[in-house]
Amino acid sequence: MSAISQALSGVKVAEFGAYAAGPHIGKMLATFGATVVHVESRSRPDGFRAEYPPYKDGKPGLDRGGCFAIFNDSKYAVTLDLKNESGVDMAKRLIGWADIVIENMRPEVMSRLGLGYESARELNPGVVMISSCNMGQTGPRAYTPGFGSQLSALAGFCGLTGSPEGPPQLLYGPYIDFIASSLGAAAVLAGLDRQRRIGQGALIDLAQYESGLMFVASALFDYHKIGVVAERAGNSDPNAAPHDAYPCRAGGWLVLSCWSDDEFGRLAGMLGQPGLAADLRFATIEARKINEKDLSAIISQWSLSQDAEEAATLLQTARVHAYPVNTIADLFRDPQLLYRHVWRRRRHGVIGDLACYFSSFDLSEVPGDVTGAAPLLGEHNSMVFQDFLGVSDDEYVEYQAKGAFD
Amino acid sequence: MLNGYTILDLSNRVGWLAGRLLADLGADVIRVEAPGVSIAGADWQAYHVNKRLLRLDIQTVDGKRTFDQLIPDIDILIDSAQPGDAFVQHLDWARLKQLNPRLIKVSVTPFGCEGPRAGWLASDIELMAAGGAMSLAGEPDGAPMRVTVPQSYGWAGAQAAVGALTAVVHRTATGIGQHVDVSAQAAVILASSHAAAFWDMDGKNPTRCGAYLTGRSMKGARYRAFWPCLDGYLNFMLYGGPAGRRTNTQLVAWMRELNSPLGVLENIDWKRFDPKLATQDEVDELERPIANFFLGLTKRKFLDEASRREMLGYPVSTMADIAADPQLEARDFWYDLTGPDGHQQRHCGSFAIVDGVRPPLRHAPGEEVNIDRLLAELKTDSTSGNA
Numbered sequence: 001m002s003a004i005s006q007a008l009s010g011v012k013v014a015e016f017g018a019y020a021a022g023p024h025i026g027k028m029l030a031t032f033g034a035t036v037v038h039v040e041s042r043s044r045p046d047g048f049r050a051e052y053p054p055y056k057d058g059k060p061g062l063d064r065g066g067c068f069a070i071f072n073d074s075k076y077a078v079t080l081d082l083k084n085e086s087g088v089d090m091a092k093r094l095i096g097w098a099d100i101v102i103e104n105m106r107p108e109v110m111s112r113l114g115l116g117y118e119s120a121r122e123l124n125p126g127v128v129m130i131s132s133c134n135m136g137q138t139g140p141r142a143y144t145p146g147f148g149s150q151l152s153a154l155a156g157f158c159g160l161t162g163s164p165e166g167p168p169q170l171l172y173g174p175y176i177d178f179i180a181s182s183l184g185a186a187a188v189l190a191g192l193d194r195q196r197r198i199g200q201g202a203l204i205d206l207a208q209y210e211s212g213l214m215f216v217a218s219a220l221f222d223y224h225k226i227g228v229v230a231e232r233a234g235n236s237d238p239n240a241a242p243h244d245a246y247p248c249r250a251g252g253w254l255v256l257s258c259w260s261d262d263e264f265g266r267l268a269g270m271l272g273q274p275g276l277a278a279d280l281r282f283a284t285i286e287a288r289k290i291n292e293k294d295l296s297a298i299i300s301q302w303s304l305s306q307d308a309e310e311a312a313t314l315l316q317t318a319r320v321h322a323y324p325v326n327t328i329a330d331l332f333r334d335p336q337l338l339y340r341h342v343w344r345r346r347r348h349g350v351i352g353d354l355a356c357y358f359s360s361f362d363l364s365e366v367p368g369d370v371t372g373a374a375p376l377l378g379e380h381n382s383m384v385f386q387d388f389l390g391v392s393d394d395e396y397v398e399y400q401a402k403g404a405f406d
Numbered sequence: 407m408l409n410g411y412t413i414l415d416l417s418n419r420v421g422w423l424a425g426r427l428l429a430d431l432g433a434d435v436i437r438v439e440a441p442g443v444s445i446a447g448a449d450w451q452a453y454h455v456n457k458r459l460l461r462l463d464i465q466t467v468d469g470k471r472t473f474d475q476l477i478p479d480i481d482i483l484i485d486s487a488q489p490g491d492a493f494v495q496h497l498d499w500a501r502l503k504q505l506n507p508r509l510i511k512v513s514v515t516p517f518g519c520e521g522p523r524a525g526w527l528a529s530d531i532e533l534m535a536a537g538g539a540m541s542l543a544g545e546p547d548g549a550p551m552r553v554t555v556p557q558s559y560g561w562a563g564a565q566a567a568v569g570a571l572t573a574v575v576h577r578t579a580t581g582i583g584q585h586v587d588v589s590a591q592a593a594v595i596l597a598s599s600h601a602a603a604f605w606d607m608d609g610k611n612p613t614r615c616g617a618y619l620t621g622r623s624m625k626g627a628r629y630r631a632f633w634p635c636l637d638g639y640l641n642f643m644l645y646g647g648p649a650g651r652r653t654n655t656q657l658v659a660w661m662r663e664l665n666s667p668l669g670v671l672e673n674i675d676w677k678r679f680d681p682k683l684a685t686q687d688e689v690d691e692l693e694r695p696i697a698n699f700f701l702g703l704t705k706r707k708f709l710d711e712a713s714r715r716e717m718l719g720y721p722v723s724t725m726a727d728i729a730a731d732p733q734l735e736a737r738d739f740w741y742d743l744t745g746p747d748g749h750q751q752r753h754c755g756s757f758a759i760v761d762g763v764r765p766p767l768r769h770a771p772g773e774e775v776n777i778d779r780l781l782a783e784l785k786t787d788s789t790s791g792n793a
Binding site: 007008010011020028032048051052053054055056058066067069070071135136137138139140141143144145146147150151153154155156157158159160161162163166167168169170171172173174175177178179182183184185186187189190191192193194196197202203204205206207209210211213214215216217218219220221222223224225229230231232233234235237240243244245247253255256257259316319320321322323324325326327328329330331332334335336337339340342343351354355357359360361362363364365366368 | 407408423426427428431432447448449451452453499517518520521522523524526527528529530531532533534535536537538539540541542543544545548549550551552553554555557560561562564565566567568569571572573574575576578579582583584585586587588589590591592593595596597598599600601602603604605606607608610611612613614615616617618619631632634638639641642643647649709712713716718719720721722723724725726728729732733734736737739740751752753754757758759760761762
């Protein structure tokens with residue numbers, strides 16, 4: 001969507017994906033210049049368009065959803081009826097055009113439509129295709145349906161969150177989906193690079209479950225090696241004390257941690273109690289771990305009168321690990337995130353002015369950008385099929401009449 | 407897929423996953439540690455498997471010289487130097503670019519290389535707080551929580567791999583290297599899904615909801631997410647819509663088969679059930695017989711039967727449950743090799759199956775390469791045009 005050269009300019013992506021795990025791969029590629037076409041149909045629009053709030057003015061609608069908007073900026077949107085032969089024809093032409101095909105349907109759905117990897121490769125020998133689903137394309141539970149929010153429990157995350165005495169805790173949204181999308185983006189880019197160098201395509205089978213396990217790989221390693229089962233431990237860490245969240249003025253929270261006795265000495269100074277560093281209850285990491293509750297009470301007594309933001313700044317000045325617990329609203333005023341322009345406001349066709357998430361990284365020579373807010377359902381049918389794929393006016397009208405673009 | 411690329415990994419814990427992922431995709435990743443630095447920890451072993459180890463002290467004059475000898479022939483450098491760190495000037499992008507204009511330097515740091523807080527100290531808990539994730543985990547009236555096993559390093563490392571490869575694709579097209587600046591704080595924001603949209607569009611600040619799902623009922627009811635079972639917890643929710651209808655119908659059929667008391671479930675028409683309209687009393691009545699039923703199940707029984715019946719819901723797994731999961735076994739997810747201590751080790755295998763094969767892990771953690779051999783390899787590769 002930009003004339004400015006970007007890292008992935010000229011890279012063409014067809015995305016047969018919905019919800020989070022597929023579309024977020026395309027979003028990351030689009031942010032760095034790939035031309036990404038998001039495929040839906042009027043009878044089966046992306047579930048994130050209408051099934052999940054928030055909506056513009058609180059009224060649900062296919063083009064009113066913020067949930068869809070946040071994972072689909074900088075893309076083109078088309079509608080294709082894949083239950084209609086003419087729609088499948090057009091989908092094949094789109095696959096023939098693309099360098100990368102992203103799909104996150106249940107296994108074999110694409111093959112049944114005649115759009116699986118074997119067919120795609122006949123249309124386009126160098127195509128890089130990623131199939132991303134809960135369990136992967138094979139195995140006894142390959143066809144088990146599932147939501148990312150619950151898959152986060154199967155992959156161990158919920159059981160590892162919360163206090164040891166209480167129940168597991170929910171993580172927000174489909175936590176694990178974004179692990180899978182990040183790993184999926186890395187895999188398709190590796191495949192694309194190989195294609196560009198030697199012409200060879202790739203089929204990538206990415207299980208969201210297995211992707212998530214890479215984020216607990218050391219706990220799994222420990223279990224296999226010595227049989228230790230990691231347990232949720234509140235906010236504590238075996239190698240640091242203190243290491244927790246502390247309540248501040250006006251409902252704010254502050255996290256801080258000390259990784260050495262020296263650092264604890266500096267913290268004690270900032271608390272106005274330098275004597276704590278020599279107090280036998282707290283002088284060493286071992287002692288501080290044993291007396292963590294007492295220490296926590298002392299720090300909380302101090303923190304309750306502090307502003308979290310000011311306290312973190314002061315502690316960092318003294319070289320103590322600290323940060324305010326940012327709420328979601330705070331992410332829009334955090335000075336470091338503002339400096340990095342993490343939120344970029346773009347005009348959405350129905351929602352209006354909208355904050356779009358940019359990226360966790362940027363490139364020095366060819367920076368990325370959010371080139372436009374998320375598209376409306378089927379907004380770019382004519383542009384994609386006629387301008388990008390070269391479908392003639394007559395043919396476009398013919399396919400339209402057959403219901404291909406419904 | 408990345409065979410032929412050489413990567414030097416100087417990162418600290420925040421960036422370790424990046425090199426692991428790139429190694430899984432086929433790159434030759436050289437992990438650099440000063441002599442004497444311990445490599446025994448589980449983190450080190452799990453995230454430096456599939457890499458080779460180079461013992462080099464880059465803080466010394468000789469070490470710096472050796473480092474500079476390597477730079478012209480490597481493709482990607484991953485580091486975590488923050489402003490003020492001892493080695494930061496030696497890693498200056500402008501300087502390294504002179505040595506190798508095709509180099510891709512990936513900086514994985516807590517807050518990015520520049521900005522008002524670029525030099526701030528942060529471990530996992532500070533990053534999970536700074537990126538908003540902690541505000542959304544924990545009991546509503548309790549403290550914000552992090553996941554006990556550090557996650558921010560995963561988010562940063564995974565995003566760094568994406569950034570590195572975005573730059574690689576550009577380099578393949580143009581021959582130009584560049585600096586990729588990754589912020590772990592900004593990467594953690596991904597963990598919050600679409601929460602930002604609530605603030606941006608509605609001015610509502612999402613909060614943590616503990617072990618219950620709130621915000622689904624217009625009458626303020628909360629739905630249980632975690633249910634005690636025989637050997638732990640299950641994650642199950644009363645959903646509406648087609649997926650919820652199938653799940654709820656199957657659950658009742660299963661309970662009926664086992665003669666488990668159904669209570670009010672006996673008379674529910676799941677086609678009409680709408681979680682948005684239920685009061686807390688109604689939800690409690692619905693959940694009571696389900697809670698009783700789940701108490702008699704093991705996690706494994708629930709997983710197998712829910713899968714067979716195509717129901718939504720999973721057990722809350724421990725590491726032991728995951729290790730015994732037949733799905734992972736069937737997909738050859740685990741990879742066994744001999745560790746540096748001579749004992750067998752089991753690792754998470756390469757994260758994706760490529761062209762039908764899960765790429766094997768090629769190097770045990772700590773498998774050393776000495777500098778002379780590495781330099782010779784790099785010279786051979788560059789003369790053969792491989793790099």
